Amino acid sequence: MTPDASPAARALAPRANLTTADNPWPLRLLSSKIDEYVARMTHVWVEGQVVQLNRRPGAGMQFLTLRDTEADMSLNVAVYSRVVAAIETGLGAPLEVGARVVVHARPTFWAKRGSLQLQADDIRPVGVGDLLARIEALRRVLAAEGLFDASRKRPLPFLPRCVGLVCGRQAKAEDDVVVNARARWPGIPFEIREVAVQGANAVREVSAAVRELDAIEHVDVIVVARGGGAVEDLLPFSDEGLVRAAAACRTPLVSAIGHETDCPLLDLVADYRASTPTDAARRVVPDLAQETVGLDGARERLRSWLGTLLEREQSGLDQLRARPVMADPGTMVRERSAEVEAGVERVRRALAQTLALAGADLRAEHARLTALSPQAVLDRGYAILRKPGGGLVTSAQDVRKGDLLEGVLASGRLVAQVVGATKPAPGPGTD
Structure with a gap:
């Protein structure tokens, strides 16, 4: 029997593991099998982030796309319009793209399209308290691994050859960093990567930009900057994947996220935490005017010190030259020569006296010896x-x-x- 034979003319395998190249399942049978399996699944609570919302005024169903917060995968969700209306009434604001929600839904499989989607009957926004609790739990885990230890912090360069900047597209944070940095040190070069800094793609794009800048040899420091926002807007910068990407970065990294009161986990793993993007600009490059003033002051202090040293040495030299011995150096030689001659004379007299006494003693001993000698x-x-x-x-x-x-x-x-x-x-x- 060949695969070209009609399925009706051959006995189909009862299970998937019994199919062969000579006896395959037709696609419609596989779809029906998947549909039967999915139909047996129960309702399940699923968490994700809304990345697309198609509103259909007057329709009984609304459709949205839910994305996993830590993986690049998404799933379509069909939800009753009344459920969406109830959520928006409770929030006091419309449901927007980027919101994190939990959905009570049942998986359904569309056999003709071969696609899986969720049929939701309840949607609940994830509260800020829940998000902060999860961030705190993650903070404890990463802290236990030592990712926030001070010993891992690297010093920032005094004057980087090039500054890497990760910021939002056409964001004010970019101007805050670039304009303020170049006001302090004109002409400082930048490698800028404009990415999504909130929403479903923020974690992936920011992480990729950090890795890309870290691989550029002449980039000596990386700044990740974003303006202020609500807690939900800053959630990507507390994502575990982004935090670990920053921890693996070999180039010193500055975190300038939100305002001074905001503290996402990226602030803790960064080598330096700037309170604002403007503060980051002040930290990564020195102030040329201030350094010039400092250099002028150091030069003046050095000049003053050298002048004082020369004056002191000149005064000592003048005092030395004013001594009589320096006016007539032979005086010192003559004085020492007279002392040497006097010493020699004293030695000569002492030696003569000593020899005379020794000679008298010798003669006396000789006389005594002669008197006692048998020869006498x-x-x-x-x-x-x-x-x-x-x-x-x-x-x-x-x-x-x-x-x-x-x-x-x-x-x-x-x-x-x-x-x-x-x-x-x-x-x-x-x-």
Whole structure:
């Protein structure tokens, strides 16, 4: 059986997972299956943002397009005119594009068009209190991740090569930043990205513009600026996707959203929070006139300091030159030379006196030594007798007849032979 065969001539697969290339479902069968599945779904509460509202005066139904607040997807909603009228009566104002609502609806599938839409029987605007509570819950989550820590803040450049500006189309915030910045520093270049700053496309367009400017090398600082507005108007700048895009930005980022009392989450993650777009202009570029005055003042202070330093050094030099020694430098040499000569003379006299005393002491010691010397005894005619063994002869008993003796005289020596010796007389008391 081939796909060209008529569906009536072949048995169709009872379930989608049983279809094959040779036995496919016809499109009308798939649509009817989807219609049957969707028809079994119950009512559901759905939250979104109104991005399109087609009013049909006198008609029983109104049609609007509801967009997801954090994803690029939308769905058509059909709602009874009386429901819309009741909402607008409660609000005291017409339902407008950009409003955040919750819808009680039942999904329906149009088989002929193959499209899904919601059939709503109740629409309720999301209150400001609810929105602020959600923003606060998100703030706590992001703070716990450290996205708002002061350690992540980068200093802004003193004078950027180029300023990136993200602002609304033909918005006054653009003039506030550009005009005030160029009034402070004429000719400062800008890279400007005009985007939607409220409504359904704001988050996507602002995030894309921040990423684009961050990728430009010569852009040294990025300013995201928007004028004031209601809390609902500033909601895109508290969107988690935009906040994370700002946190991932490598270029220093300045948030200038709304007025000073407004504080969207982008203010917390930015490197600097400006109270207004005008304040952002004052912060990202210096004031040329003020810097010129400061430079002139610094130059004058430097000139004054150098003048004082030169005067002080000149005064010291004049005082030094006024000293007598500087008038006749030889005076110092002559005074020192006289002192050296006097010192040498004192040393010479002290040395001579010391040598004289030492010589007298030497002569006295020499006289004492001479008097005690055996040579002096010999000089008086005495002699010293020594035996051949070297011992001295001190008694006649030390020699015998025939012994040879050496005689040491005052001058020279002799050899003698003992021919006789007389024993010493016994002393008193000797037997």
